[in-house]
Amino acid sequence: MAQPIEDYEYEALPENSSLTASLLAGAFAGIAEHAIMYPVDSIKTRMQVIQPTPQAVYSGVINAISKISTTEGAKTLWRGVNSVIVGAGPAHALYFGTYEYTKQFLGGNREGHHPIAAATAGACATITSDALMNPFDVIKQRMQVHGSVYKNIIDCATKVYQVEGMRAFYISYPTTLTMTIPFQSLQFATYEYLRKVLNPSGDYDPMTHITAGGIAGAVAAAATTPLDVAKTLLQTRGEATDVRIRNCNGLVDAFKLIYQRQGMAGFAKGLQPRVVSHMPSTAICWGVYEYGKWFLNSKDSQPILH
Known part of the structure; x- marks a missing residue:
């Protein structure tokens, strides 16, 4: 008679598969998250530019979609998507692999609520992943702004480097961390x-992951909009x-300039599209990630027949 040796808990971290499962599931989740909601992210970038063209x-969001589609073509909303x-x-x-390893190390997988372990794991995850992602995010936003003349991401990266040097790709990194550490800490703890x-x-439950992810993303996005x-x-x-x-030059200088030009209202620019994009994208991200982890771990936990 065929029987499994034992049941497995998909949230647990099997010794031979947890890191690989987390890395692969995280990669799938990241691509799905950014690609699906990319047009709304493009709108957010344009609404946040401090010196927009008329x-x-x-x-x-609706006005932006209509205006951009009519005057520039709907394809414009996807400019730079290859970068992300x-x-x-x-x-x-790297992000989810770091998160799972750190959460396990800090005891976050034990029974009960462990918000500090989850928040700390989220902070560690974003420090490592943002170091890799920041240049791609710079390229993405340069291609999203109105009037961008770059042909593709390679053309953009090459010209930005030639004119502004490597510093252009990392000048926002401290600000990115200042934003994403509280964002991810709040998002992970809430989730x-x-x-x-x-x-x-x-147990694996898609609706739970999607609902929790969506709410967590919306809360974290709204709270960190000024930094964005x-x-x-x-x-x-x-x-x-x-x-x-x-x-x-830097976060403090940026805050001063925003306040001088637009007052306190300037720090809420792009709030609507930021929340609109992060709520479903975070729900998608967590849904895909948890499914990927469950699927990959289940493959490594096939019942042994005897």
Whole structure:
């Protein structure tokens, strides 16, 4: 009679498969997350630019989609998507691999709620993944702005490097970390809490992961929007004609400039598309990731027949 030796818990980390499963599942999740919601991310970038052209002023997400599709073509909303696809796979593999290893090390997989372990694991994950992803994010945003003349991501990377040097790809890295560490800490802690509340058994449940992921993404996105506005300014400064913007140097300088030009309202620029994009994208990311981890671990835990 065929019987499994024992049941396995997909949330656990089998010695021979956990890291590989987390890396592969994370790569799939990252690509899905960024690619599916990319047009809304493009709108967010344009709405956050501190010196927009008259043709790139929008009253909301729907207005932006209509205006861009009519005047520039719907394809414009996807400019630069190759950059995040190329970067998101390895960056998210590193991201989720670091998260799972750190969470396990800190005892976050034990029974009960462990928000500090989840938040710390999220912070460690984003430090490592952002170091890899930051240049790709710079290229993406340079291609998203109105009037971008770059032919493709290689053309963009080459010209930015020739004109501004390697520093252009990492000037926003400290600001990115200042934003993403609290973002990911808040997102992971919220996700882990909601996942355990909605599904105390810990069994694989797609609706739990999607719901918890969506809420966690929306909360974290709204809370860190001011930092995202500053990051966009730093990553797109080379495309501005304003000397003050082009010479903006770091988070504090960016905050001062945003406040001087737009007041407190400037720090909420792009809030709507940021939440609109992060809520479904984070839900997709967690849904794909948890499915991938469950699927890959189940393959490594096939019942032994005897």
